[in-house]
Amino acid sequence: MEEQNSKNWYDKSHKIMLIIPLVLFLFSIIYLYNFNEKNGDIIHKDVSLTGGTTIAVFDGSVDIDKLTKTLKEQLPDLNIRVISDILTGKQKGFFITTKEDANKTKSALEKDLGYALTTENSSVEFSSSTLSAGFYQQLKYAILLSFIFMALVVFVIFRTPAPSGAVILCALADIIMTIATVNLIGMHLSSAGIIAFLMLIGYSVDTDILLTTRLIKKHEGSINHRVFDAFKTGITMTLTSIAAVSVSLIAIYSLSETLRQIFTILLIGLGFDIINTWITNASLLKWYMEAKNK
Amino acid sequence: MKLTFRMWLLGIAIILSLLMIINSTPYLKLLIMLLLLGSMFSIHYSTSRKKALFLSILMIIAAGVVIAYSFQSGALIKSVGKDSAAFSEGLRAGEILTFVNEHPIKSKEDYAQVMSGITFAENEIKKITIKTEKNEYILFANETPDIIVDNIHKTRIQTGLDLRGGARALVQPDITIDDTGMADLIQISRNRFNVYGLSDVQINAVKDLSGNRFMLVEVAGATPNDLEELISKQGKFEAKVGNVSVFEGGKKDISSVCRNDASCSGIYSCSANQEGGFFCNFRFTIYLTEEAAKRHAEVTKDIPADDTTGRYLRDKLYLYVDDNEVDSLLISLDLKGQVTTQISIQGSGSGKTNEDAFNAAKASMNKLQTILITGSLPYKLSIVKLDTISPSLGKDFTFLILLAGGIAIVLVSIIIFFKYRKVKASLALLLTSFSELIIILGVASFIRWNLDLPSIAGILATIGTGVDSQIVILDEAEKKSSTMSLKDKIKIAIFIIITAYATNVVSLIPLYWAGAGLFKGFAITTIIGVTAGVFISRPAFADIIKRLQE
Secondary structure: OHHHHHHHHHHHHHHHHOHHHHHHHHHHHHHHHHHHHHHOOOOEEOHHHHOEEEEEEOOOOOOHHHHHHHHHHHOOOOEEEEEEOOOOOOEEEEEEEEOOOHHHHHHHHHHHHOOOOOOOOEEEEEEOHHHHHHHHHHHHHHHHHHHHHHHHHHHHHHOOHHHHHHHHHHHHHHHHHHHHHHHHOOOEEOHHHHHHHHHHHHHHHHHHHHHHHHHHOOOOOOHHHHHHHHHHHHHHHHHHHHHHHHHHHHHHOOOOHHHHHHHHHHHHHHHHHHHHHHHHHHHHHHHHHHHHHO | OOOOHHHHHHHHHHHHHHHHHEOOOHHHHHHHHHHHHHHHHHHHHOOOHHHHHHHHHHHHHHHHHHHHHHOOOOEEEEEEOOOOHHHHOOOOOOOEEEEEOOEEOOOHHHHHHHHHHOOOOOOOOEEEEEEEOOOEEEEEEOOOOOEEEEEOOOEOOEEOHHHHOEEEEEEEEOOOOOHHHHHHHHHHHHHHHHHHOOOOEEEEEEEOOOOOEEEEEEEEOOOOOOHHHHHHOOOOEEEEEOOEEEEEOOOOOEEEEOOOOOOOEEEEEEEEOOOOOEEEEEEEEEEEOHHHHHHHHHHHOOOOEOOOOOOEEOOOEEEEEOOEEEEEEOOEHHHOOOOOOEEEEEEEEEEOOHHHHHHHHHHHHHHHHHHHHHOOOOOOEEEEEEEEEOHHHHHHHHHHHHHHHHHHHHHHHHHHHHHHOOHHHHHHHHHHHHHHHHHHHHHHHHOOOEEOHHHHHHHHHHHHHHHHHHHHHHHHHHOOOOOOOHHHHHHHHHHHHHHHHHHHHHHHHHHHOHHHHOOHHHHHHHHHHHHHHHHHHHHHHHHHHHHHHO
16 A cells, blocks of 8 residues: 555656756756856866876874975975874875976975985876876766767667667766766866766666666566666665775775775765666656657 | 586686686696586586585685695795896896795795895805705805895786886877887887896887877886986987997988898807806998998097907997997907998807807897987987886785775675575675676786776776676566566566676777876776676576576
């Protein structure tokens, strides 16, 4: 009886529920448009995309506040972050990032620290601004290509335009909402962060394909029943992914900027994917199936 | 308990991958393979389930014991100083050190400890006995042997620079060059690294999506301080008599160099020397330009013949690369003061055996020819990316990644178990994910792919999608249906998985070129993983689930 009620409820409200993703989507688009007007790009880029230097120093005894103060005089755009031990929380070292080149950054840091930086006590990563700008262009291009390839495969396999369009729309919504959120939390994207969006394309399409196949290819049970069945499977998939990503994120939180960004973006994206698959895609498909059956 | 074809396929894929991963001798590998295959056969052919389980577990344990035993003990010799006593005694990189002066060596730490115990007073000569798996070497030395050792790797998995430590430089010429130009650049750079004595260097040409060409230089381990200079220096070749420059490398002074032509280039004699080794001589002809030939005549015309043989001039022709002397040649008397465009460059190589000497001579001939042909680079290079990564970071990383992986697996299994409440199905799911991990690592070891951070992110993504696919299979099979058979349901599941696979793979393809290929690892591990998953492990998992349902 209860299930019956919930199904009736779903029949009535599935179109109304579309408002939630629609509002989120529109908000993200408007936000990104304004962001682009203000900052000249739709994301904040870190030094791996603008050019600059990252230095990690493995020294637990440095007073970070003091160092930040003195270093800022020479490197005004300085960013500093502590590396701490995952188990004890004790400081193990720190990262600095700046748009300056490696030699200038290194000598400024060496002067303040009072000792030379060697490969034993530090890691230095430098990218020139022209190379980074090229990387950024190409990674954007790669994302676009990936998206188009993915869309083509979806069209070829499902052959019907409306459901295929819904899958692609959901993947697009996932990406746009995630970019907006990443900007809102002030994250500066690195090249690895952009790769995370590629991973997101793969992950988000998985559940959409599951849902679409269960609805289109199977003819057993009511549409509501099929949606609900797919939901049970899909949500398990997403939850296991979220669990695995969260744990990984905690483990590498302070040590690797690269993996930290990848996992954070995946986590945000997977969250939006729940909304976009089970509200956007499910409602659109139900709408389409019912319209077709009439 | 007959195994299906797909199960056999998965089993064999796992066994082959394991053999790829472990670093062991061929015989032991064969033994491990037979034991693991044996365990599969015993499951396949035994009549009772208990017997099958007992036999197969026994064989798997035996294989484990062999694997543990096969990890060699000792320390791997990574390099031996070319001018050291150890080198002239015949000790070479690649041998496995087991004893120093009767102290057993099991790790590089052991070696460091034993060596720090041997101290030298001024002018004191000590006898040091070095035993390797192949041989015993007795050195009489007045200093610590010039040897670098490392621990023996238990696996053949290679980690990338961002985990292992090292330096990576992306170098871009200031002008546009084509494929052959890039090949020349790499050849010159490689030569240069050899001259400077850096051996663990990989140089590759990379091209990005916009068609830019780069030279990617990767140096493993400790980074020399002058790396930047080393990479971006132009590479100047000069031949001098005394202090006077006679000719330089490249087109300006050298019109052509004979190579790969037996009539004017080759190794012409090999013989034994007094110390029991061998040496071989090489000779090749170069053709100087008119201008350089005149200079040669001018410089040599006043040099007297040497006193001992009288066949050569007293001063030699010295060859320099970036102002470091690399070779010196005798100038034969009949060339004195002659405007000759044809010059025979000679040299030799030595080695312990005739073959070693031949190869050494051939190598140094090739090196010289390359320098003479290509000369110094006609363009400047700029380092557009330079990363030096400390080895100490890598250890923390490896630990944390294993920690994260371990906890993630436990968490996922808890979720799966609570969802399905079926121990066997949940276990099968975990084992399948684990098998995908082994296959990725096996293939990566086989193609000698260096696992860097993007590759690890790729492995995580694969395991994630792998678990997802198996959940799809499990759920399809679980569902009660009046009209569809189990087989049809599995078919639907496989359709979903293959579609997801296709979208996944095509979306990764652009990454192969984007960003000068530095993110290739992500695409490679993911494609290996999902491909193995879709064609090997996930179908086998479907069979296991069918078997459990029946």
